Amino acid sequence: MNKFGLLLIAFGVFTSSLTVYAAAAGAPRATTATGVVQGTLEASGVTSYKGIPFAAPPVGDLRWKAPQPAQKWTGVRKADHFGPRGMQLPLFSDMVFRSNGMSEDCLYLNVWTPAKSPKAKLPVLVYFYGGGLATGDGSEPRYDGEAMAAKGIVTLTVNYRLNVFGFLAHPELSAESPNKASGNYGLMDQAAALKWVKDNIAAFGGDPSRVTIAGESAGSWSVSAQMISPLSKGLIAGAIGESGSLLGMNPPPALADAEKAGAAFAENIGAPTLAALRALPAQQLLETLRQPGAPWFSATRDGYVLPRAPGAMYAAGEQAKVPLLAGWNSHEGHYKQVLGDTEPTEENFNAVLKKFYGDQAGAARLAYAGDVKQAATELASDGFIVYGTWKWIDTHARTGGKPVYRYYYSRPRPGDTGAAHSAEIEYALGNLDGNKVYAWSAEDRALSTLMQGYFANFIKTGNPNGAGLPEWPRASSGAGSRLMHLDATSRAVTATDDARFQFQDAEMQKKH
Template identity: 55%
Template sequence: MRTALSCSCSALLGLALASPAPRAAAADAAPVVRVATGSLSGIHDAKAGLDEFKGIPYAAPPVGALRWKPPQPAASWSGVRAADRFGPRCMQRPLYSDMVFRSNGMSEDCLYLNVWTPAKRKAGLPVLVYFYGGSMLAGDGSEPRYDGASLAQRGIVAVTVNYRLDVFGLLALPALTAESPRHASGNYSLLDMTAALRWVRDNIAAFGGDPMQVTIGGESAGSMAVSALMASPLSKGLMQRAIGESGAVLGNLQPMPLAEAQRKGEQFMHRVGAHSLAELRAMPADVLLEALGTSDSGGFDMTIDGDFLPRSPEAIYAAGEQAHIPLLAGSNSQEGYWKSLLDGKAPTPEDYRAAVQRQFGTSADEALRLYPGHSEAEVKASGTGLMGDQFIAFATWRWMDAQRKTGNAPVYYYHFEQPRPAKRDGSAGPDDGAVHSGEIEYALGNLDGNPVYAWTAVDRHVSATMEGYWANFIKTGDPNGDGLPHWPAVTAKDGGLLRQVIGADTHTTVDRNAARYEFLQRFEPDAHL
């Protein structure tokens, strides 16, 4: 019998328990709601017109014997539990300098979520559940760039979710597979997300949300997770729309086969000197983190475990077995950069050709036809395109293309082009293009939450456009609305596919990069996160 993912209350019972509690009369009183496990007291932000609930447990702490187990149900409590601060972030190494946390420390006890909702709300509001990026190694739902207040002011119930990371969220071992009733291991991160979505289904009505209008979204690893959640038989019925910003588990970012993941897990087990699963579970979390080192390479991957992912996402999408829901997905203009390809060399046609030949060997001529470099400007443009495609844009395209072919629902494809402006401290000028993760603050309306950059009137206009698209899609499954440039769903036209360019000049274009991606699919048929 499956544990946390199948033994929660039924949706009907959960909705009954999740009825809104009476609101206090005082304008500044803490809002109180009742969910299936007890009553919660949040924060009322009168200026923003919002109620916020932070650090809500959606599953039991995955500690001790529950380390590397599917998430278990959260315990009930008596009285009113304060939900006025973010819970701890999950165990992680300090790998990425752009992450700013408002969390209450770091702990294995980290399975908490946060809710922003209009204070004067009616029932039946659309819901966004957003999963942070960070290579499945780092990140947290408390990061200001993911704050849900701006979308909540547009009449949306916004939710951010913490999920286990790195070795705590993705370890696969033969011993873990053997003890599992489903004969699977790894993917605890994805099982956490699924448990959170079940919590949302059963409890979001308490916050004014409609459990049948749930959009899941995420960036980078969070976007990859969205594509996996759409594919999994355990989760695909828990959402009605999906947003993916730069990332998917198709193309060159497919999950690892279970046997390979188990070998990787055994190598880690030997590295830390554990002789049994019991010994590994008894080790302090800090010791496990230290053994992982300081590089983001060599981390653990999502796994084709036979349970959450019964087979490869490529096969699931090809067969049309994924969630048949509207999808909004795309990537940025500078996901990679030409300098990483040339490794310090000048952007000359000669140096570019040599770099492409080193990478593609006998396929170099075909690569150069698709990514030409006959001038310095062309070298910079093609080199940046190639690096971004190989990193994450190709996988995102593959997801978009598969969903439009077999998903039986509209797909909206974007290309984000707005470079971030100069830093306020003068240490760096504007970016050349839209870098990886650079769209998050624009899409979620959180430019003011990032004081590093000197945001301009153009940036604010782009953010209003992009957040408007996102909000409309969350509400209706269609990004179009009053005051926004028209965004057509993906259809074939003039030898390419319609795609929305989002930036200072937002407009529709015809994307003709399919030949590039088909080449990469042949040359790099399989890689991992």
């Protein structure tokens, strides 16, 4: 063969290797324990992998069972679209889904990674969505992981079973369980996802020993649950909670009580046995939640996923010994939730306090002092979610042995009055542009940059502080804790709301 022919062959080998390299560069892949996934290289340089199964579909006989291992596959699985969201009713108007429909087959997760190599060993964020354990999905734009990944963090959102599918307790379910427990299937899903992260995240450039779990509302509540669940032991290096914990005014019921409620529900929908319940089509079962008097399914003190009363476990220091960053918003509740249609007057507020607290009404007014509308807003917020978040922060600061950082968020979205429940999510995760409802200002963007910086630092180091950010002091237990007030102008302050929480603590002790 002449030199020209050799050159042609060499050129052909060279160009074909270029083609292979280009294809690989344009279609990144990762090898998990169950098979190879092919992701999408985003314009930002972040690679996304969407819709990866982390457990077997919880359908048929697996409905209301602990999540089982995902099936292995051969070849390359395209991970370029979100999996289905869990079965749920349309409950909250601010939820926007990009998921591939709705299905009982919903145990999928999504990964965004900036890593160029599996050897990168980057910190990891696992985010649990909110929605009252009744609705929500890892595909919502406000939880999108690309912006956090661009900060050098492998970021995941995780689906888990919801409502009756995720939290039904029933005597027959407990009887068939090897753990003699039932009800906390959604929490088991989250723990299974964390186990998946430990086993697989290195393939995406993540460090399995540096996993921070985070969430808002029911997601924050879930974080507080995973911190005391034996199923997640050793899988968590840090925790972020935005508005919510299971240390609130309505703690998880005992298994016997939850079983009784589940059995009554089953009778009411005409499916009194476990066989009848499992035979119901998923959509038909979901529709029963529209019936008047249908229960709101939540977690259970089952002795397995949640071994004991959460407050007692935290008080005894039985939670994961990890740094915690947590807080709440200024308007988690609304004064009308306390006052109803009556005017916000002193007389009307005192009448409500008398109804709520009897002979302690005077003490309640001292605890919720000042302007009636503001005081009623604080009372509604505490009853809903704030007291439980404070109790979590306060107890973990006392018994957790690791730094705790507390925030108070008061920036309203453009046009809103007060920082409503969930208002901070887009700011903290760098996703303002994913929400087209609001005309974000330069101040909004500056706050988002600040918050995302704090969150990213915390995920990387267990400390939110870093160059160019106002100093965020550590929180302490008891009165006078230091915290970060997040708003257009953010600053460290000393807590002025201790009287509210001390009053509610005393009331809780009477009840329990």
